[in-house]
Amino acid sequence: MSDTAEVTRVDAPTRAGALRRVAAERWRWIVLAALFAAACYAPFQLVPFRVFQFTMVLVYAVALLGLNLLVGHAGQISLGHGAFFAVGAYGAAIMLDRFELPYPVTLPIAAAVAFVIGLALGLPAMRLRGLYLALVTLAMAIFLVPLLKRFEEVTGGSMGLTLPKPAPPAWTGLAEDQWLYFLALAVAVAAFLSAYSLMRSRVGRALHAIRDNEAAAETMGVRLSFYKTLAFAWSAMFAGAAGCVYTWVIGFVSPDSFAVTLSITLLAGLVVGGLGSLSGPLLGGLFVMFVPSISQDVNEAAPGVIFGLLIIAVMYVAPTGLAGLTGRAAHSIRKTLRKE
Template identity: 70%
Template sequence: MSEVNIAATPTAAPVAKPDPKPRRLTTLRLPIIATAAVLLVACVAPFELAPFHTFQLAMAMIYAVTLLGLNLLVGHTGQISLGHGAFFAVGAYTAAIAMEHWDTPYFATIPIAAAITFVLGFALGVPALRLRGLYLALVTLAIAIFLVPLLKRFDSLTGGSMGLVVDKPVPPAWTGLAEDQWLYFLALATTVLSFVLVAGMLRSRVGRALHAMRDNEIAAEVLGVNLAHYKTLAFAWSALLAGVAGSVYTWVIAFVSPDSFALTLSITLLAGLVVGGLGTTWGPLLGGLFVMFVPSFAQDVNQAAPGVIFGLLIIAVMYLAPKGLAGLATQWTQWLGHRVRKGKNHAH
């Protein structure tokens, strides 16, 4: 038998496998690039805009923090709240009362408002253990309804129907910032920190438990998720974020009154979250912009019936973007990425 020269035997060339790294890196870089671009624009904006527009953007970020808490509850946990404006009001009045009656430094009002609203949210989470759906919605709605007359009743503390006027935070001399710019950067810092903390929470075991509970409570309980613990925790954290936003609201507005926190505020916040995108990263921010600017736009279009214009705009957005503005932006990004990859493949 002749020996076979193994070394000389031709071997099939290995099949080149596509390297998934470039695509994976592109997928990871897109959110980072988008976040960096948004932060860059946010830092430059107060130096390019008029003071009133700077104030509007600060208010939009305050609403975004409130919607971040509401999104944690509704979008990531599957609970519902029609009274989130009440927690926002409690945070605002806590800051106003602390600054007006107790001469509390404005920075110190955030932990006070956060602690009070956290306790209130935890207390509301207890009945939520036995309620769900429309029944839970009615309970939260009742809180938003009776809060306004309650605020009017304690004149000596809350100022009654006239409300409370407080001093705005004065920018430190070393910053060289105007008052509106300083308030804007305070709101921006609060917003960035809140988004980072919630993003970290959602990536942890807590976030996985909340998502499991949202998708299927029975399956989540079988897997060992403590439903009572995480439901109350979701309400508490959601209320805390609303309270923090309310505290910063008092700094920016320098005035609180019961009529500023009517039932329509809670409904508008929920509508803004749905329009922005439930359960999405950018939904609260887009919803905050919607809550701030769309009512003003509706008022400019028709001063006799701004509510009609506002409602029609919500219907139009829901028809064109069922998953919210954030979902629509994601679809556009995916379509653009697909077109770019397709163009590269044709080039090769």
């Protein structure tokens, strides 16, 4: 047998695998384009309350995207993500109420402030790991509410701050709820594209190496403290951006809206949605938004019990989260289509 024939035989499986990956990537972008088209079409077909709910799904998805970066990709634990969400929300509210800045200006500033605070808190926190890190981040969420109530002249104290919502430009012809939805959609798309690019870069590979084996990653030259701290700061930045959009959508902020239960709910939503996957934050946002309301409808006396049971049921059916479940379903469909 000639050398050329031997090389051709060896390279054939490699080419077939490459073609399958290209085809899978093509289908992934086709599905994403279809979902984006459906997302743009939805607010014109839904009642205002449903539009509001899906707007909040996008807000929570951006916050969970940051939490996924820290927990799912970097392998760190955080029970204080709601604190950074509150930093973005209150930062935007104060800029709008005290300084009367334009709405678009508040978004990058709120994200930057959250990034700096996340970086400052990440430096000492990254010396810890596991349960110790979880306790430190939990403490952040616990002391935030009394801190916001303490500075009443700035934050409005227990009464909070009431703000006007962004008005849609006349040329759009959109209602207020539709305009807020598209603002949240634009921020969510930009956030997901940024996270996608980040995870496919050298930084993403470093975070994955840290998550899988810190000792091996350090041996390969990955600076653990540097990337862990950056992951903490980036996670805070996404949460701050989500908090800013939250202020736009709700038009009101108060300390009780950012209690420690928010951080726990966000972490539960991410685990249910799927750690380490790009679709996990979106599925988690759907879970965080709709499951509590469903629990309230099922049993008004004990919605928390129903909420907990639903989490247990989802994790029993899909241990890797809803993203893993949908991924397996999509793989089965592709496999069936290839057989036909």
